[in-house]
Amino acid sequence: MAVSVEQKTHGSRYGIGQRRSEAIVKAICYFFLILGGITMVVPFIWMIATSFKPASEIYMGNFFPKAASLDNYREVILKTLFPRWYLNSFICATLSTLSVVFFDSLVGYTLAKYDFPGKNVIFVLILGTLMVPTEMLVIPWYIMSVDLHWADTYWGIIFPGVITGGGIFLMRQFMSGVPNDLIDAARIDGVSEFGLYWRVALPLVKPALAALAIFNFLGNWNAYIWPLIVSSAREMLTLPVGLAYFSGEASTDWHLIMTANTLSVVPLLAVFVIFQRQIIEGIALTGLKG
Amino acid sequence: MRKLVSLLLVVIALTSFVVACAAPTPEVIEKEVVVEKEVPVTVEVDKEVIVEKEVVRTVIVEKEVEKGVTIEYWQYFFDARVDAMNRLIQQFEAENPDIHIIHTNFPYADYRDKIAASVPAGVGPDIATLYYGWMPLWVDSGYLVPLPEDEFPPSMIESEFSPLVQAGKFDGKYWAIPTAVRTLALFWNKDLFEAAGLDPEKPPTTLDEFVEYAKKLTKLDANGDYEVMGYAVEMNGQAHHWYREILTRQFGQVPQSEDQRKIQWNASEGGYEAWEWLCKFETEYKTGTNDLFDGATQAFYQGKLALHIDGSFRLGSIAKNAPDLNFGVAPMPIGPSGELTTFGSFWTHGLTNKAASDPKRLEAAVKFLKFITTDEAMALWVDKVGELPARLEAASDPDLLADPKLGAFAQQLPYAYATFFVNESDDRQALMDAYDAVQLTGENPRAALDEAVEKVQALFDEFWATH
């Protein structure tokens, strides 16, 4: 199922006489790729370097810290509720992702494999929600969460995103690709309708599910406006909202912001590096079907 | 792929475990407190049953707040303010065991968003701290209720509080009252004075001296870049107040008409001159720029800026961010008109309509409001936050006036003006844009000022059209 982005077939693309020019082209490619690659990582290196600098070094113009220390980390971790915010972000992103993976794929499957009156209306309605800027929905959402006592709960933070239009669209595209024969055969074998989705269709779209899960996790991990509005209690903040406490009325604690940034970014990077092949291939798939 | 899936599964199991045991517990307790509080007011059969069920686990909590009232207090997040308020609340709760105060704060940039979202949802504070410049908007919408006159008689406010506080008066009533006020003063870096061959104990006292000093203190490196800046205009900081309320007067132009309907910054030559005077630091004298070091305030912390105009609240942040800075504070330099003047402002506390909706809450809120505006509370505030007491008596304390840092701010209180704002942030934005137009696009300062006046006048016209 996985698309192998690795495999190389250039040998057949060019004749032997073109080898030389091919080598030059390759060299040029490497040059630009390396240049671009540096552009991609330098900001991160700077961010990490700054997180080890004392405040006094911020405006000195040195890229790497002269007197590196862990003081910033100590301050961020011990003097704020950073660990708690971390946990909150993690819980919210995980719960929301689980829900999205289940419901989006179920709805995608239903829209792709069943015929029923109102199907197209529902599909268009769901797609239409993608075009509404969510910044504007914050007020009605907040009114709702207060009325239902969801404010300052994990559910309050995640509820607007437990089912997503984009994910449904994506899953519908992939579910369409599941052969009907396979489903019909299983149906004749007596598999229940839910079982058809759960045991037949779902395993076939695993890579797409993984991509959806990753997108969704990232989106929730980084969400800002809604968590800001809905959480008031300090211990219920998420990471990006907590970061806002480091920038005040007229002063910005760069060294602390960069430390907090590093702390919030590095685990995601670690996960990404470990699973990068699966992640990238899953995401590549979404482009083919989206 | 399988690895990924199994990892996910482990994560699911773990988090659902964590969620199940850890997260909701504090929630439950808090909710119960809220429920308890409602019991004496509305005795409903259903509710009592629920309460009884829940109470089993939290008997102690129940007893403590049996007759109590819980009210909410909101302010923006600033270490010192939060700390000071927590102390005050602690004292207050010790004196009034039946009142419980929930103190909530939010990042400065998002404070108003939070208020905005809380109102239609019917939650939010009983007492809110707001910038005095937001009051027209808040009063207008019916969000604030007037201070009860028997508890806060206008005559008392007018005789005992700094005249600045009268900016909180609308339609003949007071809508808010502060713990502290702040004025602008001149900060100077003594080490840089010495390095430039100036007497570190003699800051400039007039505008002419100020220019002269700023030029002398500016130091360029070999590339022509600023090594030390004399003075840099921080329009997004306090410079717009300096222009609007102080420089205009010093050049002979009252900034706003008596009835607060007309913006007069460009009504006479004086207003223009004041504006040009300020613009010249960057266009002509080249004494510094706000774009370096992430703003003039930061530059001052770093010892890269010699002269700086800022409020008393800056003392606290200097102590935190640049504890070793060798600096002094002096009254604002005097201008051609010779008038003594400075800008005064304050964050003030208002009672919201949520408090007013229930006599018990209102009573508790008023009690708390009185408590945080006593001389003692103000003394604590000035100590912790560095903002001046709003009461004249506390502010004229000889120790305070003699304080090497706070003294300059306190001395200026008798002649501090608080600008009437319709919408403080749009007003400031207009001056920031005018300044940017001059500095970044080379627009004529006078034309830029005219444009700012036009924008702010439009705000005022819109406001007065409905009043």
Added chain:
Amino acid sequence: MFKKLSLRRRQQLWAYAFILIPLFFFLAIRIGPTLFALNVSVREWNILSPEKPFVGLANFERIWQDFQNPKSVVRRAFQNTFSYVIIGVPTQLVLALAIALMLDRITRLVSLFRAIYFIPFVTSTVAISWVWRWMYQPRFGPINLLLSFLGLPEQNFLRDPDQALLSIVAVAIWQGLGFAIIIFLAGLKQIPQMYYEAARIDGANRWQLLRRVTLPLLNPTIVYLVVLQSIRFLRMFTQVITMTRQGDGGPLNSTVTVVLHMYREGFGRYKMGSAAALMVVLFLIIMMITLAQMRLLTRRVEY
């Protein structure tokens, strides 16, 4: 016949059962609130106040009036938003395609490069914006340090009305590049080698291969990315609010976007009616652009 129909019915019932909860969710959480906002757009609502008098289309008229003033924030917001799209989308796609083509050609370190280019996409926009705000600092920012090291004049970037929008758009491109590259790479892999062989036998050079084979066959991928990225750039907000000094889309409104303006109207000035009206306008624009792009770009794929 009857039996078949009943099977069909049963399946339909299952279908409804499957989408019941999600449908309810969409009605309650998305569509309901959208209708709420629509309702607010025809009212005057100071959010602190309980009253929301009906004002008809006054909010829209006001936006239209302001729009006609070339110096108004509304005008700048719409202009800038289109600039973000018009600069951002093509640049990002061309760069991503170029990098994807290069990655497709080289044989070593492919997965390393892929990973590196993808890193910014994994990280939070708020964090990224803070880092870049620093990167762009005058004098002490790494970019200016590099410029002065190379003997080039230092730039003001975010503080220059002519450069600020480009500086922000560059960050948005930078962050989304990895995603587009991956999608392009996948698209490239789908192109059967035989097309290249055939074209080469016809004597096509590299450029002709790209134009006649690669681009037409990549069309579905391009459409997908154009639509996706256009919506992303049309909704630019976080980068601007974090990277401009006062979160105001400055200097001189040179970076303000429609969503940022909407946010400031609603939450800064408490004018919810006006903010909701802006949302409605933006919604219509996004919808039209998306539909137009789908029409125009998919047609070309046919030959």
